Structures are given as structure tokens and as C-alpha cells.
Amino acid sequence: MSATKIDDRIVRVDAMEKARGEALYVSDIKFPGMIYGTLVRSSIARGKIISINVPDLPEGYSFITADDIPEEGRNELWMIAKDWRCFASGDVKYVGETIGILCGPDRNMLSYLKERIKVEYEEEVPAVTIDDALSLKGGPIAGEDNIMCSLYCEKGEKMDDVFRKADSIFEETLETGFQEHVHLETNSAIVRLEDGRFTFYISAQCPFYVRKSVAGLLGLRPEDIVVKQTTTGGAFGGKEHFPDVLAGPLLVACNKIRKPIKLVFEREEDMLYSVKRHPSKVLFKTALDKEGNILGIDGKIYYNCGAYLSASYVVLQRGVFHANGVYDIPSTHLVGYGVATNTFPSDAFRGFGAPQTLFAIEMHLSHIARKFGFDPAEYKSRYFLKKGSETVTNGHIVEDVKLPEMFRQIADASDYERKSKEYEIGSGKGIGISFYNHGGAFTGNGEQAIIKAHARLVKTGDRVRIEVGSTEMGQGFQTALRKIAANALEIDISRVDYPNPDTSRVPDSGPTAASRSTMVVGKIVEDCALEMKARWDEGDFSVEKEYVHPDGHPWDQDTFRGDAYLGYGWGACIVEVEVDKLTNEVTTKGIWSSHDVGKAIDELIVHGQVNGGVIQSLGYASMEKMENRNGHFRQSSMSDYVVPTSMDFPKQEWFLVDNPYQWGPQGAKGMGELVFNGADAAYTDAVERALGATICKIPIPPEDIEEAIDNAR
Amino acid sequence: MRDKVVFHVNGKRVEFEGNPMTRLIDILRDDLGLTGVKEGCGEGECGACSIIKDGKLVTSCIIPVGAADGSEILTIEGIKDTPKGICITEAFRDGGAVQCGFCIPGMVMAAYALLEENHHPTEEDIRMAISGNICRCTGYDLIVSSVQLAAERGGELWQ
Ligand code: FES
Ligand code: FES
Numbered sequence: 001m002s003a004t005k006i007d008d009r010i011v012r013v014d015a016m017e018k019a020r021g022e023a024l025y026v027s028d029i030k031f032p033g034m035i036y037g038t039l040v041r042s043s044i045a046r047g048k049i050i051s052i053n054v055p056d057l058p059e060g061y062s063f064i065t066a067d068d069i070p071e072e073g074r075n076e077l078w079m080i081a082k083d084w085r086c087f088a089s090g091d092v093k094y095v096g097e098t099i100g101i102l103c104g105p106d107r108n109m110l111s112y113l114k115e116r117i118k119v120e121y122e123e124e125v126p127a128v129t130i131d132d133a134l135s136l137k138g139g140p141i142a143g144e145d146n147i148m149c150s151l152y153c154e155k156g157e158k159m160d161d162v163f164r165k166a167d168s169i170f171e172e173t174l175e176t177g178f179q180e181h182v183h184l185e186t187n188s189a190i191v192r193l194e195d196g197r198f199t200f201y202i203s204a205q206c207p208f209y210v211r212k213s214v215a216g217l218l219g220l221r222p223e224d225i226v227v228k229q230t231t232t233g234g235a236f237g238g239k240e241h242f243p244d245v246l247a248g249p250l251l252v253a254c255n256k257i258r259k260p261i262k263l264v265f266e267r268e269e270d271m272l273y274s275v276k277r278h279p280s281k282v283l284f285k286t287a288l289d290k291e292g293n294i295l296g297i298d299g300k301i302y303y304n305c306g307a308y309l310s311a312s313y314v315v316l317q318r319g320v321f322h323a324n325g326v327y328d329i330p331s332t333h334l335v336g337y338g339v340a341t342n343t344f345p346s347d348a349f350r351g352f353g354a355p356q357t358l359f360a361i362e363m364h365l366s367h368i369a370r371k372f373g374f375d376p377a378e379y380k381s382r383y384f385l386k387k388g389s390e391t392v393t394n395g396h397i398v399e400d401v402k403l404p405e406m407f408r409q410i411a412d413a414s415d416y417e418r419k420s421k422e423y424e425i426g427s428g429k430g431i432g433i434s435f436y437n438h439g440g441a442f443t444g445n446g447e448q449a450i451i452k453a454h455a456r457l458v459k460t461g462d463r464v465r466i467e468v469g470s471t472e473m474g475q476g477f478q479t480a481l482r483k484i485a486a487n488a489l490e491i492d493i494s495r496v497d498y499p500n501p502d503t504s505r506v507p508d509s510g511p512t513a514a515s516r517s518t519m520v521v522g523k524i525v526e527d528c529a530l531e532m533k534a535r536w537d538e539g540d541f542s543v544e545k546e547y548v549h550p551d552g553h554p555w556d557q558d559t560f561r562g563d564a565y566l567g568y569g570w571g572a573c574i575v576e577v578e579v580d581k582l583t584n585e586v587t588t589k590g591i592w593s594s595h596d597v598g599k600a601i602d603e604l605i606v607h608g609q610v611n612g613g614v615i616q617s618l619g620y621a622s623m624e625k626m627e628n629r630n631g632h633f634r635q636s637s638m639s640d641y642v643v644p645t646s647m648d649f650p651k652q653e654w655f656l657v658d659n660p661y662q663w664g665p666q667g668a669k670g671m672g673e674l675v676f677n678g679a680d681a682a683y684t685d686a687v688e689r690a691l692g693a694t695i696c697k698i699p700i701p702p703e704d705i706e707e708a709i710d711n712a713r
Numbered sequence: 714m715r716d717k718v719v720f721h722v723n724g725k726r727v728e729f730e731g732n733p734m735t736r737l738i739d740i741l742r743d744d745l746g747l748t749g750v751k752e753g754c755g756e757g758e759c760g761a762c763s764i765i766k767d768g769k770l771v772t773s774c775i776i777p778v779g780a781a782d783g784s785e786i787l788t789i790e791g792i793k794d795t796p797k798g799i800c801i802t803e804a805f806r807d808g809g810a811v812q813c814g815f816c817i818p819g820m821v822m823a824a825y826a827l828l829e830e831n832h833h834p835t836e837e838d839i840r841m842a843i844s845g846n847i848c849r850c851t852g853y854d855l856i857v858s859s860v861q862l863a864a865e866r867g868g869e870l871w872q
Binding site: 011014019022025183185233611612613639645649 | 755756758854
């Protein structure tokens with residue numbers, strides 16, 4: 001065994017047990033005496049509950065509702081906001097809101113009984129879309145105006161002055177739809193009593209979120225509850241806060257029944273009754289001079305948050321901060337509104353609010369470029385942010401920006417310039433391009449002020465155990481983190497352990513979200529490892545550290561001014577398509593991407609993340625259509641809501657640039673979300689050029705292309 | 714009338730006397746404890762529950778146990794310690810095919826079924842062979858190249 005170095009090619013530590021079918025996911029785990037639960041949900045989008053009629057239940061079966069929350073508890077899940085109720089009571093605000101949990105030993109019997117629980121409602125008119133909510137359809141849902149949260153930021157001159165100077169104004173509205181995570185493992189959890197403590201086995205990104213969120217239901221403290229993460233079969237943000245919605249009812253039920261209870265969503269439930277990506281509507285009004293140069297951009301950003309705020313304010317903030325993309329626009333005014341509707345609450349999804357505004361700005365600039373006869377790539381590159389450029393929050397870019405180099409890589413590989421000239425607009429052939437970024441970790445000084453992440457290393461003999469609350473959900477963090485530790489300790493990676501987190505044993509490292517794990521938690525682990533290395537001969541001991549934010553980068557969380565992010569991941573993507581003009585069938589001919597992730601901790605893992613993120617983004621743009629009618633999602637299965645298969649897109653060409661981040665472990669920055677943030681716009685640009693259409697809305701499946709062409713006429 | 718259903722799973726004889734409409738996946742997972750067979754959708758759309766029945770790749774979530782009567786069934790548990798199974802799983806490991814892992818046992822079964830029939834598959838053949846298996850994590854490229862790797866490394870194994 002030799003010391004593992006960061007550039008060594010290593011194999012994923014969890015690959016073999018997963019490939020052999022030996023990794024245990026929640027659905028594979030059984031406990032003696034375990035019974036099953038199933039959620040009984042609202043079947044209407046908005047209204048009062050008149051009555052809940054429960055048939056006589058056989059022995060061993062129970063139906064648990066808000067009435068079963070003990071006096072010392074409160075009927076709320078504490079996500080970021082506390083507004084999400086564990087159980088609806090009195091009224092319902094969206095289709096699928098939990099009314100109760102039916103528990104018992106036999107799953108067939110549970111389905112039989114569930115059908116016989118009848119809820120009577122007095123229905124009200126739901127507001128489903130952003131426009132419904134803004135026009136107060138059915139009366140306000142939240143506050144007086146349905147605006148649950150809002151913020152703005154501005155840079156440069158006042159907008160009135162900018163528009164007074166403009167030679168022309170270009171206005172358009174860009175929209176994105178719901179997106180469902182479709183992690184292949186559905187949401188699932190088990191609760192039981194272990195040594196008198198409520199203990200969860202759960203498929204979740206953030207075990208510490210779960211205990212904080214549900215403890216109050218029984219009037220307990222978070223530390224009274226134990227959460228053990230099980231092998232997690234994909235998450236993508238869908239298991240950031242949403243596991244709380246399973247854990248809450250399970251906890252209340254277990255408090256009454258005192259038996260292990262398992263709740264595993266069927267695919268249909270996971271499709272219809274789980275959180276989605278926020279649909280968005282972005283209105284851009286851009287002031288231009290005679291030559292087509294941008295003087296300023298005024299943006300209004302609306303996100304459909306659904307019925308509860310949960311994490312939406314934070315999602316919206318990220319959306320606003322990314323609304324000028326990778327561009328240094330001289331003057332800008334950006335305002336974001338989180339809108340309440342009677343749909344299932346929207347929540348975290350890879351990119352966390354950034355993909356929506358990045359799509360909008362990319363398409364908007366492409367449209368302006370084409371109007372003035374410029375190639376979009378050439379036009380956009382004039383505005384690239386550079387080190388020292390002012391950001392939309394009046395902070396500065398503190399790192400080198402390598403977009404020109406990244407553009408060169410993919411332009412050469414794809415022969416972009418030639419194709420861009422040769423493929424005539426509307427010829428059926430098109431090549432499209434996008435540039436994007438993703439701010440790493442929590443905004444501003446949030447890592448230090450709010451999260452206060454901890455990590456610990458424990459040395460026993462010649463082995464070292466990593467103790468963090470961060471989770472492996474498929475992204476390769478178990479491997480990456482062990483590699484960071486082994487590299488710093490100068491030992492072989494096989495001597496480093498990293499068990500799945502159990503909240504009773506590991507410190508809180510903050511959520512596994514926001515592309516922060518490698519960059520922030522990885523850094524703390526590296527610092528712990530360096531100290532452990534220096535003290536190696538002291539025998540068995542442990543080292544624990546807290547995250548320290550670099551000095552000199554002010555941020556004001558009340559006014560949203562300052563350095564929102566210290567390090568960004570950067571990306572550029574080119575997609576080439578051919579569109580059959582008779583059938584509107586789109587064939588993707590090539591995909592090229594380049595990403596700046598600082599330094600790749602493990603190239604094979606980054607390769608997999610790039611491939612997966614890009615395909616998810618292409619699915620978002622091209623086929624993943626989730627419609628909502630009257631508050632009901634219409635796509636309920638994997639045959640209605642289609643995600644990419646191995647046949648839909650060709651093999652990708654991908655590149656990295658080296659740009660070590662001074663505060664990351666070995667120079668690494670976040671990457672998990674970045675790789676989602678731009679292929680959608682490159683694809684849409686390519687389809688637009690092939691068709692000679694203007695597309696302002698995704699997804700754009702073949703059946704919707706005709707409409708886009710008509711609109712362009 | 715309740716007939717007995719008799720079939721073989723990974724070489725072992727299984728007798729089932731119950732509702733013949735019971736899903737095969739439930740027998741495999743719940744009764745036989747073969748939890749490497751994953752349920753991703755329950756409707757034949759994702760391939761996570763893929764098994765090999767009489768040499769053919771099928772999704773066990775939409776097969777009633779009655780239809781398994783007299784058949785030979787292979788699950789991931791039945792191949793993982795065979796030379797071919799080891800070849801594929803190691804290629805998946807070395808080739809970076811595995812992320813969250815939930816689709817992977819099904820993918821391994823699809824690769825197995827392919828390589829048994831076609832010892833030198835092209836990229837297109839592989840993409841076709843796994844097109845019924847959804848992976849939400851990898852974007853497929855590294856799964857495809859890992860299957861290629863298994864074909865190359867396996868060599869004579871597949872003849
Ligand atoms: S679980 Fe059988 S195909 Fe999805
Ligand atoms: S590895 Fe996660 S679904 Fe394939």
C-alpha cells in the first residue's frame with residue numbers, strides 16, 4: 001500500500017457493493033415486527049376539510065392525523081421556513097397534501113383500507129400558475145398579494161437614466177416548467193425506537209435537517225432524535241427537505257404505535273406528490289445602443305413556489321444572483337418574487353434556482369445577438385466577467401475566469417465557427433452555445449454565520465475514520481472525501497473509513513447541498529488531516545474543526561450586497577442538432593462541454609457528474625414535460641414523464657480547465673450543480689437556429705415545436 | 714383452484730402456492746430475500762428490476778409469478794460470483810459506471826444478457842441493449858464504455 005495522491009486514478013469505494021446488488025437501500029431493510037405506512041392525501045387543490053370518514057379498522061391498523069400530535073408538539077415541519085404543516089387540518093392547500101398516515105402490517109390491506117377513507121371537502125378555486133396567483137384567482141393564498149418572498153439587487157446607473165439613453169429596447173418573457181427529480185430510488189424511510197430514542201433509517205441528503213425539522217412535532221429537541229442515512233439512490237435536491245414530509249407523519253405514528261414503520265413511495269406517488277423544480281417566468285427589458293451594445297438590463301423574476309415557502313426564498317435569491325449569467329452588464333436592476341400557488345411546494349433541484357435565470361439570460365442574449373447579426377458566442381464573449389468585475393450584488397469576482405479558453409476548447413472540438421456560419425437559419429441544422437456558472441456553497445458568509453460546519457477525524461491504530469454529516473447520494477462524495485483525507489495524511493485510501501452519517505455519532509457538517517461538500521466540508525477535512533498528520537505519533541486521537549470563512553469578503557444578508565460567492569464553477573456548452581422539418585423530431589448530433597471546477601479531486605467522478613448533469617439538463621429542455629391542470633400533475637409515471645434513455649443523446653465530449661481555488665481542498669470547487677446549468681440553453685439555441693424560430697419557453701418537446709414556429713411568424 | 718408454481722431461481726428450485734398473479738419481483742425480494750432486484754417504477758418502465766428468464770432480459774415487476782412456471786431465472790445474486798458476473802461488475806467499478814447504484818444491478822443484468830448473445834458489441838449495440846434501463850445519474854456514457862470494457866476484458870469468457 002502506498003500513499004494515495006490526488007491525481008491517482010482510484011476506483012469508487014461504493015461501486016462494487018452497488019454493482020453486486022448488496023448495498024441496502026431503505027426498501028431492502030426489514031426490522032422484526034415492522035409494519036407499513038401509506039400517506040392519505042388531499043385530492044383537491046384548495047378547500048376546507050368538512051369531514052374525514054374512516055372505516056372501522058381491523059386490529060393492528062391505525063390512522064394517524066394532526067389530532068395525534070401531542071399537546072407539547074406543533075403541527076409544523078421546520079425546513080428553512082416553518083410554514084409547511086405535517087398534516088393538513090381544517091383546510092388543504094394543494095393536491096397531495098398529507099392528511100394522515102395509515103399504518104398496518106399488510107400492504108394489500110392498507111391499499112384496500114386507504115380507498116375507503118373518504119374526505120369531504122368544500123372546494124375553492126385554486127391558483128395554479130404564476131399568472132393565476134398574481135391575479136389573485138380564488139383570493140390570496142399567502143399575505144394579500146401572494147408574494148411569499150422578494151428581493152432585488154442593482155448595479156450601475158439608475159434604470160430610468162439607462163433607458164432614457166437607449167436607442168432601442170428589447171423586451172421578452174422567458175419561461176421554464178416544472179421538473180421532476182426522478183431519482184431512481186423513490187422517497188423512503190423507516191422509523192423505530194432504538195434504546196428509547198426515535199431512530200430513522202432514511203434516504204436523505206441532510207440527516208441533520210430531518211431531525212431539526214420533525215423534533216418539534218413531539219415537543220422534542222433535535223438531539224433526542226437519531227437519523228441514520230441509508231444508501232441513497234439518487235437525490236438531486238429532491239431529498240434535501242422533502243424527506244421531512246415522510247419523517248414527520250412517521251414520527252407521530254411511531255409515537256402512538258411504538259412499532260417500526262416503513263414508508264416507501266410508489267413511483268406514481270413520487271411523481272405526483274413530491275417537490276419539483278420551481279417553474280419560472282423572467283421578464284427582461286434591455287436597453288441597447290445603435291450598434292446593439294447593452295446599456296442595461298431590467299429583470300423581473302417570478303418563481304412558482306407552490307403552497308408553502310419551505311426553501312423557496314433561498315432558491316429565489318440564487319436565481320436573482322445568477323440572472324446576469326456570466327456577464328458584466330454595466331447597469332442592471334433585478335427583482336425576484338416568490339409566488340404562492342396551490343401546487344405541490346417547489347423545492348431544491350440541482351442548480352437551486354440558478355438554471356431558470358441562466359436559461360433566461362442565455363436565450364435573451366442570443367436573441368439580441370441574432371437581431372443585430374452577431375454570432376451569439378462572439379456577442380456574449382464581449383461581456384464575460386473577469387477577475388475583479390463587479391457582480392450584480394456589488395461584490396467582485398475574486399478568481400480568474402477562464403471562459404475564453406473554455407470557449408476555444410469546445411469551439412475547436414466542435415468546429416463551431418464554421419458550422420455557425422454554414423448552417424443557415426431554418427435549414428434544419430443548428431449549432432447552439434451557452435455559457436454559465438454556479439456560485440459555490442451558501443451565499444455570502446452563510447457558511448460561517450449560519451451553517452457553522454464541523455468535521456472530525458478519528459485515528460484508531462493505523463486507520464482513520466471521517467466523521468461528517470455529509471452524505472453520499474451517488475455523486476461520489478465518499479470517494480472524493482476519502483481521497484482528500486488520504487492525500488493530506490499521506491496514507492493509502494484503503495485505511496480511511498467514512499461510514500454513512502448517523503446524527504448521534506457525527507458532527508453537523510451542514511446540508512449536502514449547494515455544491516458545498518467538496519469545497520467546504522472537504523476543506524475542513526483536509527485541515528483536520530493536516531493536523532492529524534503532524535501529530536501522527538501521538539497514538540489514538542481525534543481532530544475536529546469548524547469552517548472558517550476567509551477575511552476581507554463582506555456580505556450583508558439583509559440588503560444582499562457584497563461578495564455573494566467566493567468561488568464559482570464556470571461552464572460552456574455546445575450542442576449540435578438536426579431537426580426533421582416534417583416530424584419536428586430533433587436528433588442531437590454532438591455535445592461538447594468545458595467546465596472549471598477548480599481542480600478535479602477525481603477525474604472519473606467529475607466525468608460521471610458532467611455526463612449526468614448535462615443529460616439531465618438536456619432532458620429539462622427537450623422532453624421532461626410536467627403539466628399541472630387545476631392543481632393536479634398530469635404526468636404520473638415514467639412513461640408519461642420521459643427522462644432521457646441511452647438512445648436519446650450521443651456520447652459527450654468534455655473538457656476541464658485547471659483553475660485551483662485558493663480556499664478549496666487541493667484547489668477544488670463545487671461541480672455537482674454547475675454541470676446542470678447550461679446544456680438546456682445550448683440545445684434550445686441549436687433548435688432555434690435549425691428551425692428559424694424563437695423559443696422562449698422550455699421544455700420544447702417535438703409536439704410543441706410547431707407552436708414555437710408559429711409564434712415566430 | 715390453486716396450482717403450485719415451480720421454477721428455478723439462480724439454480725435453486727422454488728415452489729410457490731399462492732395467488733399466481735403475485736408479482737414475481739415480490740417473490741424474489743420479499744420471499745427469497747433477493748434485494749439486488751430493485752424496484753424503481755413497478756410498471757416495466759425503468760429496468761431496475763431486470764432479471765434473466767430463460768435467457769431473456771425481462772422486467773420482474775410486470776411478470777406474474779404464474780408466468781414463471783417451469784422457467785429458469787437468474788438474478789444479480791446468481792451471477793455476481795460467476796466469472797462473467799465478476800467481469801462485468803469489475804468493469805463497471807473500474808469504468809466509473811456506478812453512481813447512486815440503484816439502476817446498476819439491472820444494468821449488469823442487461824449487459825450480461827447482451828454479452829451472452831453478442832461478444833463484440835458496438836457502442837450502438839450497447840446503447841440499444843440498455844435502452845430499457847433508465848439511469849438518472851450517469852448520462853449513460855460511462856456505463857456504455859464499461860460494458861465495452863467487460864467485452865474486451867472478458868474475451869473468451871463470452872465465446
Ligand atoms: S421496477 Fe420493473 S421496470 Fe421499473
Ligand atoms: S447510478 Fe443512479 S440511477 Fe444509475
